[in-house]
Amino acid sequence: MRLIGLAMLIAISCCFAQDSGDFKSASSNVLDAPYPRVDGSSRVEIRLKAPDATKVRVNFWSGPKADMEKQADGFWTFTTPPMAPGLHYYTVIVDGAEVSDPGSTAYFGGSKWASAVEVPEPGTTYYMPENVPHGQVREIWYYSKVTGTWRHALLYTPPAYDTQPKERYPVLYLQHGGGEDESGWTRQGKANFILDNLIASAKAKPMIIVMANGYARRAGQPAPNLAGKTFGSPEMRKAIQDMMSAFEDDMTQALIPFIDSTFRTIPDRDHRAMAGLSMGGMQTFHVTFDHLELFSYIGGFSGAANVFAAGNDKLDTKTAFNGAMADPYAFGKRVHLLWIGVGTDEPERMKEGIQQLHAALERANIQHVFYESPGTNHEWQTWRRDLNDFAPRLFQQASN
Amino acid sequence: MRLIGLAMLIAISCCFAQDSGDFKSASSNVLDAPYPRVDGSSRVEIRLKAPDATKVRVNFWSGPKADMEKQADGFWTFTTPPMAPGLHYYTVIVDGAEVSDPGSTAYFGGSKWASAVEVPEPGTTYYMPENVPHGQVREIWYYSKVTGTWRHALLYTPPAYDTQPKERYPVLYLQHGGGEDESGWTRQGKANFILDNLIASAKAKPMIIVMANGYARRAGQPAPNLAGKTFGSPEMRKAIQDMMSAFEDDMTQALIPFIDSTFRTIPDRDHRAMAGLSMGGMQTFHVTFDHLELFSYIGGFSGAANVFAAGNDKLDTKTAFNGAMADPYAFGKRVHLLWIGVGTDEPERMKEGIQQLHAALERANIQHVFYESPGTNHEWQTWRRDLNDFAPRLFQQASN
Numbered sequence: 001m002r003l004i005g006l007a008m009l010i011a012i013s014c015c016f017a018q019d020s021g022d023f024k025s026a027s028s029n030v031l032d033a034p035y036p037r038v039d040g041s042s043r044v045e046i047r048l049k050a051p052d053a054t055k056v057r058v059n060f061w062s063g064p065k066a067d068m069e070k071q072a073d074g075f076w077t078f079t080t081p082p083m084a085p086g087l088h089y090y091t092v093i094v095d096g097a098e099v100s101d102p103g104s105t106a107y108f109g110g111s112k113w114a115s116a117v118e119v120p121e122p123g124t125t126y127y128m129p130e131n132v133p134h135g136q137v138r139e140i141w142y143y144s145k146v147t148g149t150w151r152h153a154l155l156y157t158p159p160a161y162d163t164q165p166k167e168r169y170p171v172l173y174l175q176h177g178g179g180e181d182e183s184g185w186t187r188q189g190k191a192n193f194i195l196d197n198l199i200a201s202a203k204a205k206p207m208i209i210v211m212a213n214g215y216a217r218r219a220g221q222p223a224p225n226l227a228g229k230t231f232g233s234p235e236m237r238k239a240i241q242d243m244m245s246a247f248e249d250d251m252t253q254a255l256i257p258f259i260d261s262t263f264r265t266i267p268d269r270d271h272r273a274m275a276g277l278s279m280g281g282m283q284t285f286h287v288t289f290d291h292l293e294l295f296s297y298i299g300g301f302s303g304a305a306n307v308f309a310a311g312n313d314k315l316d317t318k319t320a321f322n323g324a325m326a327d328p329y330a331f332g333k334r335v336h337l338l339w340i341g342v343g344t345d346e347p348e349r350m351k352e353g354i355q356q357l358h359a360a361l362e363r364a365n366i367q368h369v370f371y372e373s374p375g376t377n378h379e380w381q382t383w384r385r386d387l388n389d390f391a392p393r394l395f396q397q398a399s400n
Numbered sequence: 401m402r403l404i405g406l407a408m409l410i411a412i413s414c415c416f417a418q419d420s421g422d423f424k425s426a427s428s429n430v431l432d433a434p435y436p437r438v439d440g441s442s443r444v445e446i447r448l449k450a451p452d453a454t455k456v457r458v459n460f461w462s463g464p465k466a467d468m469e470k471q472a473d474g475f476w477t478f479t480t481p482p483m484a485p486g487l488h489y490y491t492v493i494v495d496g497a498e499v500s501d502p503g504s505t506a507y508f509g510g511s512k513w514a515s516a517v518e519v520p521e522p523g524t525t526y527y528m529p530e531n532v533p534h535g536q537v538r539e540i541w542y543y544s545k546v547t548g549t550w551r552h553a554l555l556y557t558p559p560a561y562d563t564q565p566k567e568r569y570p571v572l573y574l575q576h577g578g579g580e581d582e583s584g585w586t587r588q589g590k591a592n593f594i595l596d597n598l599i600a601s602a603k604a605k606p607m608i609i610v611m612a613n614g615y616a617r618r619a620g621q622p623a624p625n626l627a628g629k630t631f632g633s634p635e636m637r638k639a640i641q642d643m644m645s646a647f648e649d650d651m652t653q654a655l656i657p658f659i660d661s662t663f664r665t666i667p668d669r670d671h672r673a674m675a676g677l678s679m680g681g682m683q684t685f686h687v688t689f690d691h692l693e694l695f696s697y698i699g700g701f702s703g704a705a706n707v708f709a710a711g712n713d714k715l716d717t718k719t720a721f722n723g724a725m726a727d728p729y730a731f732g733k734r735v736h737l738l739w740i741g742v743g744t745d746e747p748e749r750m751k752e753g754i755q756q757l758h759a760a761l762e763r764a765n766i767q768h769v770f771y772e773s774p775g776t777n778h779e780w781q782t783w784r785r786d787l788n789d790f791a792p793r794l795f796q797q798a799s800n
Binding site for chain 1: 448449450454455503504505506512537541562623
């Protein structure tokens with residue numbers, strides 16, 4: 001009894017809630033871990049046990065980077081100023097070791113399993129598990145001849161998928177950002193709950209969402225050795241191009257055929273969309289503009305601009321993408337939705353790039369939606385809002 | 401370009417493989433992270449950057465606990481003696497802060513997202529993603545009146561589930577251990593690949609596997625405050641009993657009805673099995689013996705004994721579980737399989753408990769399978785082997 005009992009008690013008793021005053025344990029914590037915790041004015045308190053450390057810092061990736069304060073009990077604490085709503089990535093740095101906080105659920109970001117704290121948005125429930133029918137998130141494996149490997153992807157099926165076995169559905173391909181992986185859109189983004197809620201209120205059509213892993217390397221191609229290479233070096237540019245190109249082929253030659261043969265999709269361009277955030281936005285523009293025979297809905301979340309930039313911030317809509325947008329009327333007929341968005345608190349360079357893209361599209365009379373998320377940074381609350389605005393616009397112009 | 405490009409390059413270039421001599425990056429690492437790495441004699445090298453730390457230790461939960469050695473470049477390293485095959489949980493302790501290693505995939509164990517390193521078992525492929533049809537692992541949400549909450553579970557559907565929409569399947573309920581959660585059996589245990597391979601070689605019948613979260617608290621019941629309570633105290637015993645009882649009701653009153661109404665199951669006791677590891681084994685014995693009207697196949701992986709012990713190591717097969725086993729012949733007719741197993745390198749107390757259970761069942765002529773996993777500890781390689789032995793024995797005596 002002793003061994004199992006102890007393991008079990010760790011699970012049920014280590015971390016019973018210790019709400020104090022206005023502070024509540026974050027919903028992003030593991031089990032009942034008491035820290036991080038958030039108060040009514042959206043301040044976050046972080047606590048970490050490090051009795052022998054000399055210096056402990058907290059590193060919010062889009063927020064405070066600060067020294068934590070040592071307490072008499074061997075714990076270090078730090079309380080942030082009020083933070084924007086949403087999920088904020090962070091790490092802690094213990095005497096130079098940048099690691100994650102054991103109290104937090106692990107979220108894959110920054111190429112590692114990092115920590116994050118959920119700051120509630122008062123009155124907002126669109127990304128919560130509400131009392132509505134829930135779709136499923138499925139892990140799937142497909143073999144890709146492009147990469148020569150079995151590849152993992154996640155897939156959302158809408159609530160009625162299993163109970164209405166004759167129904168066929170449109171598909172949204174939805175990509176994560178750089179340093180993240182295919183788990184981001186459901187773990188961090190709550191894409192499944194967003195769609196559950198939109199579908200329950202008939203604001204969005206029931207759809208399948210496919211979330212692929214955005215990293216790809218062609219079969220036989222070695223990992224790039226980029227040690228010592230500077231940003232913008234020919235080696236780094238080539239590494240990015242190789243990855244983008246391998247991903248494009250993997251997606252169009254392996255993933256889409258697998259999805260269309262395995263799930264009850266409507267396998268035509270009128271019923272196929274692609275969107276992505278940051279790096280995934282860049283990939284979305286590459287893949288969709290190269291394959292307008294496959295896609296008719298396009299979304300770039302905090303990332304669309306960059307694909308156009310190619311070294312500068314100007315977009316020549318006449319020549320970009322082999323002239324796909326040269327005739328705005330023809331483009332508008334062919335592409336049912338071109339959607340771009342950015343958070344108003346994103347880094348200036350990012351925001352300007354997307355605002356300039358918006359302006360260039362306006363000047364060229366290219367129909368598009370431009371959405372600005374108020375008060376949010378290059379973080380998941382922006383992309384949750386993006387999806388919540390984008391998804392209802394999908395598959396409305398389809399022929400059936 | 402710069403921001404997205406940088407994030408992307410972190411992902412593709414931070415961690416290009418650095419195989420050196422016989423060492424290879426562990427398959428459990430994130431992306432191409434070079435450490436931890438494993439050599440041909442199953443030694444594991446751990447490396448962590450902690451330039452300002454005074455003391456860094458590595459803590460294998462069932463293996464070496466040792467000081468790491470500081471290198472000139474600010475990294476700390478440690479190489480283990482040869483280790484048993486399988487996935488080994490560990491944490492690192494940086495000046496007293498016990499945290500996970502950023503190079504490792506995060507696995508939920510010990511009530512946190514911990515690190516683990518996969519040591520290959522030469523010639524063994526039964527838990528690998530082989531070139532066979534793959535089933536899906538699905539995230540599902542069900543509402544439980546017992547707990548008053550939406551609950552998350554994972555579910556494996558066999559490869560043909562979607563393509564043969566009239567087929568119905570038996571169900572194995574498969575539980576994680578204490579401090580773990582419902583993600584353990586697929587992330588750590590590779591249960592999906594084990595079943596894919598068994599089904600492809602016709603060694604096991606196609607089946608659905610349901611992996612639930614083993615922690616439950618009744619609606620309105622506050623978290624137990626166990627601060628300062630010693631092991632075995634009345635408060636702790638009651639906390640365990642409350643959780644076991646809430647889980648039993650959640651499973652039988654909410655989960656099983658949800659599964660049987662949502663998936664194409666064969667909803668009778670001849671086609672329903674339950675097994676679990678450690679704490680999950682204890683839960684399996686509680687739930688199945690209380691509900692033999694629901695289950696006919698029972699598996700206890702490194703955990704079966706403890707439910708019988710109740711304060712001592714003797715099992716009275718005549719009286720245990722209200723006499724369910726009192727008549728060995730009747731019991732053998734009613735329960736198609738009683739399966740217990742343990743690793744030969746598990747802690748003595750654990751091993752002895754299960755060996756004594758085996759002996760008691762033998763003495764009482766109660767038909768059962770007793771499996772010992774050679775050279776493995778209270779860790780996932782034991783439970784992978786258990787499942788690989790257990791699953792082929794399921795649903796063979798069913799009436800259809």
